[in-house]
Amino acid sequence: MNSEKETFQEKNFISKSLFYRLSQFFGFLLGARFFVAFLLTFALYVSTFFLFNQDENFRNFVFDFKVHGIIFCTVLSILAGGIINQFYDFEKDHVVKPFRTRIQSFIKQKYFLYVYLAFTAISLGVAGFISYRVFIFFVIYQFFMWFYSHKLSRIFILNNVTFVSLTLYPFFGMMVYYETFSKKVLLMAIFLFLILLCIDIVKDTLTKRADKAFGYKTIATVYKDKTAKSIIIFLIILTMMVSMKLIAKTGISGFLSYYFSAGLFVMIFCIYFLLNNSKRGNFITINILRFWVFVGIIAMLLNGIEGKL
Structure with a gap:
């Protein structure tokens, strides 16, 4: 025993x-x-x-x-x-x-x-x-x-x-x-910078209370919710404009052209969820944007493989 x-x-x-x-x-x-x-x-x-x-x-x-x-x-x-x-x-x-x-x-x-x-x-x-x-x-x-x-x-x-x-x-x-150094690479860098900036600002809207409590000054804590969302939407529209510039002016082709074209509709969905004025809408937006960055990496990979063959 x-x-x-x-x-x-x-x-x-x-x-x-x-x-x-x-x-x-x-x-x-x-x-x-x-x-x-x-x-x-x-x-x-x-x-x-x-x-x-x-x-x-x-x-x-x-x-x-x-x-x-x-x-x-x-x-x-x-x-x-x-x-x-x-x-x-x-x-x-x-x-x-x-x-x-x-x-x-x-x-x-x-x-x-x-x-x-x-x-x-x-x-x-x-x-x-x-x-x-x-x-x-x-x-x-x-x-x-x-x-x-x-x-x-x-x-x-x-x-x-x-x-x-x-x-x-x-x-x-x-x-x-x-x-x-090329126009295409520069525009792609601006696109990525804007989309990552949107992700970071949306993230701040989700952690607004904690940021305010611990002294972090963000767009979400300094401005009202309506102003903060207007800034995010403005950045998303800028991202869409860069996408259109990439498609029209750089001769981008293959999977990347599909990626930037489909991205216009993805950005519209993000704006729709942001306009819902809810924490859930912000949460969905940030995950859509994160997922779209990952899709961009895969699109670049497939486009590169296609170009090397």
């Missing part, structure tokens, strides 16, 4: 220990925003090979270790940025993201900081090994990621513009590396 009881207690202990370790693992993934980093890495590879790097063949691209090194540094920098951001936003996340914060609580904050320092050091070490210019590029990137989390995330307008700019910074780096 005692033997059975001990066996049961042992199994229960193993089960709790396994749950604790898994919770730590998922807490780390969420804290580092691993899934966001994975999506950005995928987008960076797709855009690098099919948009910026138009002359090099696939074999040369695969063995271009300098490019892979830059993307590796970018991934580590994004993970480090996610960690330092959740460190500064920890109190706010308790209110806005209670489930994620609960999982992250299985790991002490000091361990997140250790990983942040390790990722930063490894990233800068690899960047320095590639070239001093790449090193400077990532020093600037990591400094502004820290400065955004520490200070800029609470400053009106700068918080949204800086967040979107930091998201696009690695893509700008690849564009400079390959010296791919």
Whole structure:
């Protein structure tokens, strides 16, 4: 009888220990925003090979270790940025993201900081090994990621513009590396900047109360709901205008032409949901826009494969 009881207690202990370790693992993934980093890495590879790097063949691209090194540094920098951001936003996340914060609580904050320092050091070490210019590029990137989390995330307008700019910074780096400057690339960058800006501002409308309580000045906290939504709708209309310019003036073809054409109707749906003046409408809008960014990456991939065949 005692033997059975001990066996049961042992199994229960193993089960709790396994749950604790898994919770730590998922807490780390969420804290580092691993899934966001994975999506950005995928987008960076797709855009690098099919948009910026138009002359090099696939074999040369695969063995271009300098490019892979830059993307590796970018991934580590994004993970480090996610960690330092959740460190500064920890109190706010308790209110806005209670489930994620609960999982992250299985790991002490000091361990997140250790990983942040390790990722930063490894990233800068690899960047320095590639070239001093790449090193400077990532020093600037990591400094502004820290400065955004520490200070800029609470400053009106700068918080949204800086967040979107930091998201696009690695893509700008690849564009400079390959010296791919064209009207099409510029308009696509403006399109992506506007759609990400819309996502960030809509996100602020969903976290308005917490932002106000913790001193974050956003468009949603400074202006009334009607004004904030008018700004978002104006940005969506600008995005639609850029899409039409891309279709009409750059000779864009294939899957990307379908993407930008269909995007006009997607934007109209977003405006419709925003005009509903409800939190649910905002939630649907932000998820539609996020999904449409992902569709854009897939469209670029398919368009690139079609062009390379």
